[in-house]
Amino acid sequence: MTLTGWILNWFDNRRGTKKHPVYQRFREAYHESNQVTRASQIQSGSWVIAVILYHILSNLTQGSVYGIRYPGIAVSIVGVIGLFTSFFAIPGLYYHQNKPFKFSVSWFPLRDKSYLIKKSEEGILRLSTVGEEVIAVVLRSMGSVDGIDIQLVSTNPDVQFKVDGPLGSSLNPYPDDNGFYTRDQVTDEIITPVLNVEKSRDIGSGPNPILHLVDVSNVEYQRRGELSNNKALKKGVKLLSIEVEE
Structure with missing residues (x-):
């Protein structure tokens, strides 16, 4: 050295x-x-x-x-x-x-159910009760990040995936809380948005919903948060996908 x-x-x-x-x-x-x-x-x-x-x-x-x-x-x-x-x-x-982000996801149930806790980069999140919520602290910046738009997308409308009271003044949530914008991040500064997942009714026998964090920085749009889920998934870059299982 x-x-x-x-x-x-x-x-x-x-x-x-x-x-x-x-x-x-x-x-x-x-x-x-x-x-x-x-x-x-x-x-x-x-x-x-x-x-x-x-x-x-x-x-x-x-x-x-x-x-x-x-x-x-x-x-x-x-x-x-x-x-x-x-x-x-x-x-x-x-x-x-020095990749812009290294993802670490920690799921914490709001109720005391230790079997629900998940810690993984890519994994399955189990929601066993209708209306149950969990929160996730996500993202650690590993390089200089300036202006990244991240949209939260759920493939099932009955499973809401939103940003809930992001911590840190450098985070701006979208108007509908379906994404957030990072700006002027510096090396090793921790980005800690709190993400909220809520299931409004049973998923049923259909395919398990997938929650996506999508980088839409290079997608053209008028105002933040107005991109449809389909357009975000089609034109954006998937940063992380998590399966929701009952």
């Missing part, structure tokens, strides 16, 4: 989530440039190792496979590993660590 990285980590631990937005942007820029630098270092280092192996094996071995001498094979393998690491492994790790 570089001295700059150590200082930034120390400051992160001291300040927790109470950090200035300017500092957050600098932190992200440093992290991103550090990934690029690390990739270049690994790629360069792999070729150094390949050259050393070539000289060592040239003096110690004279064998070959399919006419290719062992030193040449060693150079090729190490070089390919270096290229793969720099062009695929590190960028993939960086993407995984």
